[in-house]
Amino acid sequence: MSDILPDEAAVWRRAEDNARAIFGQYGYQEIRTPILEETGLFKRSIGEETDIVQKQMYSFKDRGERDVSLRPEGTAPVVRAYLEHSLGNVLPVQRLYYIGPMFRNERPQAGRLRQFHQIGAEAIGSPSPYLDAEIISLMMGILAACGLGDVELKLNTLGCAKDKKAFEQALKKALAPLAGKVGSLCEDCAKRYEKNILRLFDCKNDGCRKALVAAPRITDYLCGSCSGQFDRIKELLDAAGIKYTLTPSLVRGLDYYTGVVFEASHKNLGSQDAVAAGGRYDNLIEGLGGSSTPACGFAIGTDRVLLAAKGTEIKKAGLDLFFIGLGDEAQKKAFSILSALRTKGVACQMGLDEKSLKSQMRLADRVGAKKVLILGDEELKKGVALLRDMETKTQKEIRLEDVTDTHLW
Ligand SMILES: [Zn+2]
Ligand SMILES: [Zn+2]
Structure with a gap:
């Protein structure tokens, strides 16, 4: 322990x-x-x-x-x-x-x-x-x-249960010549043969493994x-x-x-x-x-x-969306969109400070976001945002009013 x-x-x-x-x-x-x-x-x-x-x-x-x-x-x-x-x-x-x-x-x-x-x-x-x-x-x-x-x-x-029983019986019959002979099955398997014959398949002993190569297969008894x-x-x-x-x-x-x-x-x-x-x-x-x-x-x-898994970093369970708002107005918009998305069951988060786009993208990756939405002043004026798929590394423009459409997430 x-x-x-x-x-x-x-x-x-x-x-x-x-x-x-x-x-x-x-x-x-x-x-x-x-x-x-x-x-x-x-x-x-x-x-x-x-x-x-x-x-x-x-x-x-x-x-x-x-x-x-x-x-x-x-x-x-x-x-x-x-x-x-x-x-x-x-x-x-x-x-x-x-x-x-x-x-x-x-x-x-x-x-x-x-x-x-x-x-x-x-x-x-x-x-x-x-x-x-x-x-x-x-x-x-x-x-x-x-x-x-x-x-x-x-x-x-x-x-x-019926198939399993038929298979066990067939296995018993097929291995009967070996079971009696001393040494052809290991000591554990000799016991398993009597009481729990399927366990023979778990044995790592070479002799036992060889004995099972030609043995019947469950697939023939289904x-x-x-x-x-x-x-x-x-x-x-x-x-x-x-x-x-x-x-x-x-x-x-x-x-x-x-x-x-x-x-x-x-x-x-x-x-x-x-x-x-x-x-x-x-x-x-x-x-x-x-x-x-x-x-x-x-x-x-x-x-x-x-x-x-030692050595591979276990990422946090994925967020559906990480929202990066660039600028005050965009942040506010992000906040209201996230509130609406969460009521629809979308797991999402937003960047909190005015750090560079690059560092926010790194953060989105670290929290395991599947998608990132980027909203700057220009996009906000046009009523659109950039939706980036973190797996395929592709991005496209989508209309802000479509963001809360749950089909996206
Ligand atoms: Zn059956
Ligand atoms: Zn064995």
């Missing part, structure tokens, strides 16, 4: 602020659950046979002899709260996010701490592929806002509805310009995943290169005592994101 010292804490806050801004853009609301939960919650949701439950949780009896654990992940607590407070009755689809520490007693190494931090989201209440695509797009947006615009997104599907669903998600990601790599070996070790699963990784990190991951978990809520409720979500490892 490590301290986050003041210099670093500023970077953390910036990353978290950016994440919050993006959650806001997608209409996700924050939920804060306790750090401590009943141990049974994690056993029932993550799975008794997973490494997390078997080896990694900080579990103990409290003074009332209750079995409790520091939360090792965020999904189970959010789902517990969703059920406990009947949030499904409040909105048909609940879009929730959380930011906070998680705890796992693992062997520490670069990018793996025992108290680590996650920025996560859960969208509960719909089986729509639009929701899968939305949650992936949201995750990628937050990573980009935290300075990681160049992650690799791996994508796979585990199908429904039912019509699951493969159609997966195709739709891919189409939507294509339409949104989100690049992905189809990765049939991506299985995610937690029991509750069904349907689409995904993971983002970054080249700056060594063997622990995943910075974010998630997927659909349509059976978890029912498994925890609720009615059958489809859901999906992701978690971003903040520690790893900041490690991977």
